[in-house]
Amino acid sequence: MSLKTLFIASECAPIAKIGGLADVTGALPKALKPLGVDVSVILPFYKVIKIKKNKLKLVKKNIPVIFNRKKESFNLWKTFLPNTNVPLFLIENKKYFSGKGVYVESDASSGGSEAEAGRFLFLSVAGIEIAKLMNADILHCQDWHTAIIPFIIKKEGHKIKTLLTIHNLGYQGIYPNKLVNKFLGTNFPEKNVNCLKLGILNTDLLNTVSKTYSREILTKKYGEGLKKILLKRKKDLSGILNGIDQDRFNPKTDSSLKANYSFSNLNKKKENKIDLQRILKLPQNQKTPLFSFIGRLTSQKGVDLICKIAPFLVNSSCQLVVLGKGERKYEKNLLKLARKYKKNISVKIKFDSALAQNIYAGSDFFLMPSKFEPCGLGQLISQRYGTIPIGRETGGLSDTIRHGKTGFLFKEYKAEAFLRSIKRALKFYQNEKEWKKLIERAMKKDFSWKKSAKEYIKLYRKLLS
Numbered sequence: 105m106s107l108k109t110l111f112i113a114s115e116c117a118p119i120a121k122i123g124g125l126a127d128v129t130g131a132l133p134k135a136l137k138p139l140g141v142d143v144s145v146i147l148p149f150y151k152v153i154k155i156k157k158n159k160l161k162l163v164k165k166n167i168p169v170i171f172n173r174k175k176e177s178f179n180l181w182k183t184f185l186p187n188t189n190v191p192l193f194l195i196e197n198k199k200y201f202s203g204k205g206v207y208v209e210s211d212a213s214s215g216g217s218e219a220e221a222g223r224f225l226f227l228s229v230a231g232i233e234i235a236k237l238m239n240a241d242i243l244h245c246q247d248w249h250t251a252i253i254p255f256i257i258k259k260e261g262h263k264i265k266t267l268l269t270i271h272n273l274g275y276q277g278i279y280p281n282k283l284v285n286k287f288l289g290t291n292f293p294e295k296n297v298n299c300l301k302l303g304i305l306n307t308d309l310l311n312t313v314s315k316t317y318s319r320e321i322l323t324k325k326y327g328e329g330l331k332k333i334l335l336k337r338k339k340d341l342s343g344i345l346n347g348i349d350q351d352r353f354n355p356k357t358d359s360s361l362k363a364n365y366s367f368s369n370l371n372k373k374k375e376n377k378i379d380l381q382r383i384l385k386l387p388q389n390q391k392t393p394l395f396s397f398i399g400r401l402t403s404q405k406g407v408d409l410i411c412k413i414a415p416f417l418v419n420s421s422c423q424l425v426v427l428g429k430g431e432r433k434y435e436k437n438l439l440k441l442a443r444k445y446k447k448n449i450s451v452k453i454k455f456d457s458a459l460a461q462n463i464y465a466g467s468d469f470f471l472m473p474s475k476f477e478p479c480g481l482g483q484l485i486s487q488r489y490g491t492i493p494i495g496r497e498t499g500g501l502s503d504t505i506r507h508g509k510t511g512f513l514f515k516e517y518k519a520e521a522f523l524r525s526i527k528r529a530l531k532f533y534q535n536e537k538e539w540k541k542l543i544e545r546a547m548k549k550d551f552s553w554k555k556s557a558k559e560y561i562k563l564y565r566k567l568l569s
């Protein structure tokens with residue numbers, strides 16, 4: 105079986121990255137290819153993507169599609185994912201992709217504006233056209249941005265099979281029916297059209313990015329209003345854990361670091377801590393316990409809990425480093441804390457991949473008190489860098505942190521529970537032998553894509569059987 109598979113997504117690292125979705129679409133194909141999958145990735149040609157830097161070549165001009173009830177067209181560009189033979193195709197269309205950024209909306213985006221709807225509905229329609237041209241067997245749709253594809257494929261009666269991966273059920277892509285009907289020439293009678301919901305109902309198979317999250321979303325608490333619909337598809341729903349690109353995230357070779365290290369020379373890790381403290385203008389001291397957080401500043405990520413426990417960290421002579429962007433209220437609260445506790449807290453409101461690496465390597469503890477977490481990559485990267493995660497027992501955090509062995513977990517979404525686990529972690533930190541054992545176990549965990557890639561292949565085969 106050839107398994108000609110096209111990933112179709114809004115993000116792909118390193119060319120267009122906002123969050124974890126980009127890491128997945130940038131790394132999973134790389135793991136699938138050597139296992140015999142004929143895989144390519146399709147992405148919009150955003151304005152931020154540069155031709156020269158990415159060695160893009162124009163492969164086909166003026167491919168026609170019907171969109172917005174008229175003839176439209178797009179050009180197809182090609183390059184390869186860096187250091188791989190995985191083709192990456194970019195769809196060029198001045199009208200729908202030339203606006204700023206990856207998303208039109210300011211956050212990771214759950215829909216809203218006409219420009220956003222146009223952008224991702226066009227991506228979906230063009231993606232199907234490419235799949236037809238290339239004779240693809242499978243379109244592997246990622247999140248709401250391309251979740252309308254299974255619906256269109258069924259409606260138009262194409263042979264292509266679909267797999268929908270839900271990276272975050274919190275974002276669904278909900279648009280007024282008028283807008284969707286205009287762009288797609290459909291006749292949805294309901295007031296709002298929910299792209300993810302249509303995807304869930306129409307896709308051949310679906311999965312989420314951890315086993316625990318795939319069970320959680322079948323409950324009211326985590327179902328984001330789609331529990332009933334998901335229960336209908338229960339037998340076709342599975343959970344496959346995300347991995348990380350272990351070549352890219354490797355403390356032995358990471359060129360962003362002051363000093364490369366492995367488990368056998370952990371002293372070098374401390375040099376990164378001193379360097380991080382220097383970069384962030386915090387007092388430089390190897391012994392000071394250093395906590396960090398990297399991520400989108402949204403309610404999902406538990407930023408309010410971090411703000412609540414920050415004074416405890418200050419009173420216990422610890423340091424806290426935060427790198428992220430997101431909702432204004434969280435940015436403001438965090439910056440206020442950093443101004444108040446200059447010697448203990450540093451907050452950087454920006455997206456900065458190199459600084460992120462310095463933080464993963466230079467910290468002792470990595471905080472992930474998420475309300476929900478489909479998989480989470482921060483805790484995987486931090487363990488790889490010997491930085492001990494403290495996370496809430498939910499979704500992928502439950503599946504990847506071994507409590508008391510490679511990190512710490514707490515149950516209730518409450519500052520008290522979070523604090524208890526922080527205090528426990530600090531106890532370990534004070535016992536050098538125990539702490540080293542923890543770091544060793546964390547660094548030795550295999551978070552590569554190998555195992556998960558095989559599970560995806562099983563799903564692809566099931567689709568074609």
Ligand code: ADP
Pocket residue numbers: 122123124125127272398399400427428429454455456457460479480481482483
């Ligand atoms: P998400 O819900 O955003 O997908 P994940 O934990 O799955 O969360 O993945 C987030 C990814 O983005 C991680 O690789 C993290 O290091 C990275 N990241 C998030 N915010 C920033 C930032 N401000 N600067 C650099 N990297 C970031």
